[in-house]
Amino acid sequence: MSYADSLLGNKSLKVNFRSLVSESVHEGCDVVLPRESVRSVHDKMANTLVGYFLGDRVAYPVVDYYVRNNWKKYGIQKSMMNAKGFFFFKFADEAGMMKVMQDGPWIIRSQPMFLDIWSPSAKLEKKEVKKVQIWVKIHDVPIAAYTEDGLSMIATTIGVPKALDSYTTSMCMDMWGRSSYARALIEVSADKSLREEITMAIPDMEGDGFSKETMSVEYEWYPLRCAHCSVFGHSDDTCPFQAVRQGNARNMDMGGKQHNQGRRPGKHPVTDEEGYTGVHSKKVARQTGFPVSKPKPKFEYRPVVGKKKEEPANRASASSSRSNNPxxxxxxxxxxxxxxxxxxxxxxxxxxxxxxxxxxxxxxxxxxxxxxxxxxxxxxxRQGTIKFDTKKGASTPSSSVTHG
Structure with a gap:
């Protein structure tokens, strides 16, 4: 029994996968789904929300961990994601699904997630919106402005105030806590540019004088904004309508003359007054890879040994006349x-x-x-021979030794 057959044998669920042709025909379409098939999918996908992010897509494990911990009380059952960055969330009942829609916005990794009810006929596309809610940090807020009226007036210059975080709320109530910045959830509109600085005037307690304070605004997520379309989702450089308008203006400047599309403008040879033709410099290919630094030569330090002193002449002569005993x-x-x-x-x-x-x-x-x-x-x-502790024994010819 093969490995594939063993897997097929253990599989309890089976799908009737077969050749099938659509019964009805629709103009410009190759396949027309049966109404009964769509109804069965609708029943299985009931109470499902579809969500997406306008900016960079957040990883699915991060989103799944977030919803399982924060939407557990709403009856979240399971979630999935497709290749285009759309997330699907299945709930146990319709009441829990609608409660999630009301308790929003839901911001994951500083990016708001846009939710909508899924339906079989709804087309999955990221719609460009005009208003988004962003967490904003307002730095260098004066202590005198940590009041309900003061923070509300500051946030109104940016957009529509929605909520304050717990630390800012505690500072506003007790006048003690985190005073480095105020963090607020503000709904901003694409109709006007986002503020980066706010100037406030604080009146003196006595007299008619004022002190001026400047605050800086930091956005935890900076959405792409198109000033031409007044929407969030794409920038001025990637605006499709502005690109078409620039292309039409370029064609009008040509006066209806046929333009050579194969040649880049400004790259044709130029001839000076003396008849010399200029040659454009070629682009140099960039070196790829990681730069590797050459190893430095290693030096080995050794102690300097002084030269041996020359022995005296008498010692040299004495050593030269010295001989070993044969x-x-x-x-x-x-x-x-x-x-x-x-x-x-x-x-x-x-x-x-x-x-x-x-x-x-x-x-x-x-x-x-x-x-x-x-x-x-x-x-x-006796020089060069073994030294003896006793003088007994014969070592060299001596007068004390009788020759036989």
């Missing part, structure tokens, strides 16, 4: 008995050249020469 046998540990002395002496005689063995006079001459000039020949010959 008798390796002498490196062995000596013994205290006479047999060890005789063995070392015999080994020394074997290692010596033949001329040194036969000529005993030369040895005596050297000994006499050392005695004559005061040189310690025994100490000189």
């Amino acid at each position: 008798f390796d046998v002498l490196n062995e540990l000596p013994t205290n008995d006479e047999e060890g002395v005789e063995n070392l002496e015999s080994a020394k005689q074997d290692e010596m050249p033949t001329s040194a063995k036969n000529d005993e006079d030369d040895v005596e001459v050297v000994d006499d020469f050392s005695e004559m000039h005061g040189y310690d020949m025994d100490g000189f010959l």
Whole structure:
């Protein structure tokens, strides 16, 4: 059994998916839905609201989390979204659905969501509106203006006041709390531009003087506004009616002459008075990707070792005249008995050249020469050999050793 067959076997709901042709024909349409089919959909989608945002689309998980927490008391059952950014909300009854419509506006991520009752014949399109409700922050409000009359007069210069948030209400009632800005829900109209600054005059308690204060206005959501159409939803640059009017004016300026649409204006070659033709510079392609900085060379710091001082001439001569003892046998540990002395002496005689063995006079001459000039020949010959704690044993030829 294949994986697809196992899934089909576990599926309890089945749809009669088949070839079907419309019974009636309508001009310019390929398919005409049966009235019974539309009625069945209407019954399933009863008590459903459809909503959309004018600005950037808010993510569906954010909207779904918001409505499940805030519309739970209204009987919200489920929600969904299509590819064009329209949201659908199903309610348990009509009373809960109408209550949501009355308790609005509903602002999610600082953007108002426009709601309407869904019907099968309604076309899904984002309508451009003339009035929207926006949360507004009014900064640098004087303490003297935190009253019902003061905040209402300030908000009226922007639009129609609707509500205050809890912190501003507490400041207005107790005159203590958040005084950095006042936050209010105001309905603004597309007929006039949005205010950015408000100037207020505060009268002095004594006399006829006034103090002037300037307040800045911050909109938590700034909708696109077209001054030509006086609607929210698109800007002056993307206005379809203004683009058509500019195109007609451009054609009138051409005087009815045929314009070459393939050539961009201002890009044709220009010839100066001397007959030279100017060449337009080519656009340089922009480099894509992330800029990568080259690694800096690494330096390794090492301590500077000073040069060795030159040894004195006497020491150099002394080291040059120094030689190792050629008798390796002498490196062995000596013994205290006479047999060890005789063995070392015999080994020394074997290692010596033949001329040194036969000529005993030369040895005596050297000994006499050392005695004559005061040189310690025994100490000189012991240089480079193992030092012994005891003087017993034979290490070098000496007058104390009898030659056999």
